[in-house]
Amino acid sequence: MTGTDGLVVGEEVPEFSAPLVAPDADREERSLSELLSDGPVLFCFYTADFSPDCIEEWCSFRDFDWFASTSDVQVVGISKSRSWIHQQFIDYLDLQFPLFSDRDLTIAEAFDVRYRVFGLFERSKRSCFLIDEDRTVRYKWVGQHWLDPTRDVPPVTEIFEGVRNELGAPETETFGFDAAMTD
Template identity: 65%
Template sequence: MSLSDPPSHPGDPLDVGDPAPEFAETLVTPEGDTREASLSELLDNPVLLSFYTVDFSPDCIEEWCAFRDFDWFASGEQVNVVGVSKSGPRLHRRFIDRLDLGFPLYADTDLAISESFGVAYRTFGLFRRSRRSCFLVDEEGVIRYRWLGEHWLDPTRDTPPVDELHEAVRAEIGDDPETFGF
């Protein structure tokens, strides 16, 4: 693995080609399990980490419903989709159940994961949260795609471009639509 320590310039988002930082945090699965899990444990396939603010905010519901509704995200056979937010394990469990999500969610309650990827910020200078962003990490732990929300006032209002994410994943795993499920 080429997973590394956080970037040398905290606050700068990681970029394509950078090694993803290794971390271990509480992961809540759709099957009901809650356990400590590292990023390297998930790298049997490329991992799409989707950072978002908190569970049950309207913009996050829209994002995760869009991911859920695209079967290629849900296949789990060629890419592991994993959410990361400040919400805790109990709220994640309710969020997964309410939206019928097929994706695990990391509880980044202290924003350590967000900080290591350079996407933690203060909204309106007050409240710490994760900047809406996505990172596609290959099996070697290298970032192959990055999307950052860019709304001028509140980055939580941006929605990841699902078509662009789809193309990035296809480029990483190959272009076989028969098995991709899209």
């Protein structure tokens, strides 16, 4: 197992594939390259479906609205949960984001966010990575909770600003903000 600080901005993400569950209930094996063919992707690692902190996290992504209101960046969740649980989670929270099932944590390993909670249970550290079409990390946020880094909930405003700085401000989309906040 490697460290848990995550890939460095500017580093290339290794190719991977895993089961991806879409909001429309479609489930298929998808590769990183396939996703990136549609543009940059913001990968958001989280612990498990239906844990209270993960419900809070995905509700904040859903409610922030900019994730769903632009085609400039795709948002994809990644956790250890099984595909059928992902589908229930998507339906329960009315999410518009696909979720990767990373049962063996190989994707977490590829992003250098695989770790053991209290030295016992393997998980992915809560984190977000913006990846461009060349598989390069352009932005990252990694939880740093002193006891359990799965407890940190990503600050959506900070992530919005990070993605916006990397991809540029949208020409007409406000991502749920009024015009004064996006100027």
